[in-house]
Amino acid sequence: MFESFTAETLARMQFAFTVSFHIIFPAFSIGLASYLAVLNGLWLRTRDDIYLTLFNYWKKIFAVAFGMGVVSGIVMSYQFGTNWSVFADKTGPILGPLMAYEVLSAFFLEAGFLGIMLFGRERVGDKLHMFATAMVAFGTLMSATWILSVNSWMQTPAGYGVNELGQFVPEDWWQIVFNPSFPYRLVHMVLAAYLTTALVVGGVGGLHLLRNRANAPARRMFSMAMWMLVVVAPLQIAVGDFHGINTLEHQPAKVMAMEGHYDSHPDGAPLILFGIPNPKEKRIDYAIEISKLSSLILKHDLNAPLNGLDTIPDDEEPPVAIVFWSFRVMVGLGFAMLGLGAWSLLRRVRGRLYEDKWLHRAAIGMGPMGFVAVLAGWITTEVGRQPFTVYGLLRTSDSLAPVAAPAVAASLLAFIVVYFFVFGAGTFYLMRMMNSFAGHADPALKDGPIRTAGITPVAQTHPDAIPGE
Amino acid sequence: MFELSFIWAGIIAFAVLTYVILDGFDLGVGILFPLAEGEREKATMMNSIAPIWDGNETWLVLGGGGLFAVFPLAYAVIMPALYMPIILMLLALIFRGVAFEYRWRTERWKPVWDVAFFGGSLVAAFMQGIALGALVQGIEVADRAYAGGWWDWLSVFSILTGFAVVVGYALLGATWIILKTEGALQRQMQRYAWWLGAGTLGFIGVVSILTPFQNPEYFTRWFNLPGSVLSVAMPVAVAAAARALFTGLNAGKDGQPFLAALTLFVLCFIGIGISFYPNIVPPSLTIAEAAAPDESLWFALVGTLVLVPMILAYTAYAYWVFRGKIDPAEGYH
Numbered sequence: 001m002f003e004s005f006t007a008e009t010l011a012r013m014q015f016a017f018t019v020s021f022h023i024i025f026p027a028f029s030i031g032l033a034s035y036l037a038v039l040n041g042l043w044l045r046t047r048d049d050i051y052l053t054l055f056n057y058w059k060k061i062f063a064v065a066f067g068m069g070v071v072s073g074i075v076m077s078y079q080f081g082t083n084w085s086v087f088a089d090k091t092g093p094i095l096g097p098l099m100a101y102e103v104l105s106a107f108f109l110e111a112g113f114l115g116i117m118l119f120g121r122e123r124v125g126d127k128l129h130m131f132a133t134a135m136v137a138f139g140t141l142m143s144a145t146w147i148l149s150v151n152s153w154m155q156t157p158a159g160y161g162v163n164e165l166g167q168f169v170p171e172d173w174w175q176i177v178f179n180p181s182f183p184y185r186l187v188h189m190v191l192a193a194y195l196t197t198a199l200v201v202g203g204v205g206g207l208h209l210l211r212n213r214a215n216a217p218a219r220r221m222f223s224m225a226m227w228m229l230v231v232v233a234p235l236q237i238a239v240g241d242f243h244g245i246n247t248l249e250h251q252p253a254k255v256m257a258m259e260g261h262y263d264s265h266p267d268g269a270p271l272i273l274f275g276i277p278n279p280k281e282k283r284i285d286y287a288i289e290i291s292k293l294s295s296l297i298l299k300h301d302l303n304a305p306l307n308g309l310d311t312i313p314d315d316e317e318p319p320v321a322i323v324f325w326s327f328r329v330m331v332g333l334g335f336a337m338l339g340l341g342a343w344s345l346l347r348r349v350r351g352r353l354y355e356d357k358w359l360h361r362a363a364i365g366m367g368p369m370g371f372v373a374v375l376a377g378w379i380t381t382e383v384g385r386q387p388f389t390v391y392g393l394l395r396t397s398d399s400l401a402p403v404a405a406p407a408v409a410a411s412l413l414a415f416i417v418v419y420f421f422v423f424g425a426g427t428f429y430l431m432r433m434m435n436s437f438a439g440h441a442d443p444a445l446k447d448g449p450i451r452t453a454g455i456t457p458v459a460q461t462h463p464d465a466i467p468g469e
Numbered sequence: 470m471f472e473l474s475f476i477w478a479g480i481i482a483f484a485v486l487t488y489v490i491l492d493g494f495d496l497g498v499g500i501l502f503p504l505a506e507g508e509r510e511k512a513t514m515m516n517s518i519a520p521i522w523d524g525n526e527t528w529l530v531l532g533g534g535g536l537f538a539v540f541p542l543a544y545a546v547i548m549p550a551l552y553m554p555i556i557l558m559l560l561a562l563i564f565r566g567v568a569f570e571y572r573w574r575t576e577r578w579k580p581v582w583d584v585a586f587f588g589g590s591l592v593a594a595f596m597q598g599i600a601l602g603a604l605v606q607g608i609e610v611a612d613r614a615y616a617g618g619w620w621d622w623l624s625v626f627s628i629l630t631g632f633a634v635v636v637g638y639a640l641l642g643a644t645w646i647i648l649k650t651e652g653a654l655q656r657q658m659q660r661y662a663w664w665l666g667a668g669t670l671g672f673i674g675v676v677s678i679l680t681p682f683q684n685p686e687y688f689t690r691w692f693n694l695p696g697s698v699l700s701v702a703m704p705v706a707v708a709a710a711a712r713a714l715f716t717g718l719n720a721g722k723d724g725q726p727f728l729a730a731l732t733l734f735v736l737c738f739i740g741i742g743i744s745f746y747p748n749i750v751p752p753s754l755t756i757a758e759a760a761a762p763d764e765s766l767w768f769a770l771v772g773t774l775v776l777v778p779m780i781l782a783y784t785a786y787a788y789w790v791f792r793g794k795i796d797p798a799e800g801y802h
Contacts, residue, residue: 096534104773119520401614429575
């Protein structure tokens with residue numbers, strides 16, 4: 001099946017495949033962990049049962065998604081060595097300690113308190129349970145911080161030297177951790193995770209409002225999700241703009257590919273809205289463009305000159321078509337999120353937030369779009385870094401492990417089969433759980449709150465409670 | 470300044486040992502899972518590890534991540550050398566990890582996830598044993614890279630260590646369930662633990678006798694002073710732990726068999742450590758050679774010294790919260 005590919009291509013396909021699958025789960029669990037902490041906090045403060053119902057409902061979904069994130073993440077921590085051992089040897093002295101900090105300050109925190117958050121409310125009491133819930137949320141944010149520092153260093157390396165063995169060695173840890181693109185990337189990604197979660201929660205809320213607009217927990221979650229969009233979507237667009245300007249400064253070739261600027265524009269570059277990249281002729285076919293707008297966005301000046309890919313040697317050029325498209329998908333979805341938030345605000349002002357069925361349908365349609373936008377964004381930044389693993393310093397082709405193509409092909413095939421099977425099943429269970437929420441939430445609660453939901457397995461008390469079977 | 474890299478070798482060894490004994494018992498529970506006689510027993514076994522398995526597995530990430538951080542060359546050599554066992558272990562861990570949640574989400578497919586839980590645990594344990602055996606045999610290094618073929622890890626010796634780890638983990642799992650349950654399930658596990666204990670001791674004996682022949686350096690280490698003192702002391706210590714295991718089992722003690730099984734693992738680990746020293750990847754890559762520059766070691770050490778005691782404290786707290794016998798009625802979700 002993969003006979004015609006080199007080991008390098010296969011290893012790149014494998015990394016792209018496993019990391020793309022992996023990022024879906026943290027993108028969701030970072031936002032959901034914070035949402036759970038907010039829900040639990042609101043319940044403790046107001047003692048409004050709707051918050052507890054929502055907490056217990058999303059908690060179960062979190063447990064499944066988090067489990068998938070953990071197991072797909074373990075793969076990542078070993079893949080640097082199995083397929084990219086030269087990269088590991090060369091960058092280990094810098095990136096290794098950052099990842100060790102991620103494990104020590106984030107993974108253990110999440111894992112240590114997750115059990116208490118999921119199963120321990122009755123054993124430790126409300127206060128410690130709240131603390132555990134907050135620690136899980138804090139852990140997910142710490143994890144994002146460290147891993148984005150790692151990724152950002154690969155994009156905009158700083159604070160390093162090179163020793164006689166060809167390894168990158170640390171000279172200034174502050175500069176390494178807070179490298180030039182890190183603050184922008186961190187904020188952009190955390191907001192993306194919050195938007196992704198808000199869209200999922202909004203989609204689930206919309207689904208259940210369509211079925212029953214009096215469903216109180218569904219109203220509450222839909223309202224919370226739409227507020228989140230109203231606040232975060234415009235913020236994210238602004239942060240994205242700053243991130244782009246930062247990229248222009250440090251990785252101009254990536255921005256040229258994103259913009260589709262094959263040619264330099266000495267007096268104001270156009271913004272290409274759409275078009276078909278033609279890598280052979282080095283131009284954008286059928287381009288629809290607005291003159292000088294790109295210079296305005298990137299330089300905040302209509303007539304500012306912008307260089308194009310004609311200033312970049314061919315062997316340092318990223319694959320333009322992929323970056324060009326993925327960037328447009330991300331931006332388009334960002335504006336769609338903004339639109340959904342604005343729409344919900346208009347309806348809220350008129351007091352028709354829970355009545356507008358088309359709004360609810362739109363929220364369902366947008367439900368998975370956060371994941372698509374996150375993937376598109378990561379494809380833009382990672383493919384845009386090519387042909388380097390450490391931008392400008394270490395080529396991807398010089399990073400590969402001495403592994404044989406058949407070994408990489410076999411493991412790639414195994415990953416594809418296993419991931420689609422395991423995570424396909426998990427996604428199915430998640431969607432079924434999201435579909436089954438009906439306001440009376442947990443069937444156990446129908447009998448009165450004898451024991452708080454969350455401790456007794458539904459499957460044990462109500463063997464027939466699994467929906468759809 | 471070689472002391473720093475040796476401190477780090479000690480820390481990595483500690484992380485790996487912690488992983489082996491913690492995930493060892495929960496993988497062992499997975500290996501014994503199909504022997505449970507009914508749904509109630511299955512649920513009890515899984516619930517006994519549900520709140521803690523994730524924390525246990527994080528030590529594996531620390532082992533990998535820590536190696537990448539402080540011994541990048543060792544990481545860069547071991548991973549390609551053990552390519553297949555590592556990938557298979559990771560895939561197996563995926564199956565067993567998701568089973569904890571999935572099996573409660575479906576009736577129709579519950580048997581599928583039960584098999585995934587058992588098979589994943591078994592394969593992960595077996596691959597860890599194979600990886601250990603291959604490492605003991607030695608890894609060919611040339612020019613800062615793995616220089617062997619991609620089947621080098623497979624040998625009679627590595628398959629033997631694979632089985633040894635499976636049986637040893639099953640012993641840890643059985644003694645853990647003895648600690649956490651009562652009644653019929655506990656008695657069943659007491660019977661298994663007896664046989665698994667005998668099997669583990671048998672494997673320890675065979676592997677210990679074969680190990681010195683894998684590498685002439687091991688042979689000199691163990692059969693010359695001061696190593697030969699240990700060659701006498703280690704079997705005595707193992708015998709004492711074995712005695713504690715069997716007397717504990719015969720007397721129906723709750724905790725003693727588990728502690729004795731843990732002691733066996735610690736002793737074996739020390740034995741392997743003595744064989745390896747001062748190499749990190751036998752036969753030729755030393756701890757000092759593989760270490761990252763001192764700036765990296767210092768930076769990581771500060772965080773480790775602050776954070777690891779905290780991790781141990783809240784991990785211990787989590788174990789304490791879920792202490793005592795599992796109440797089959799008090800379930801998982």
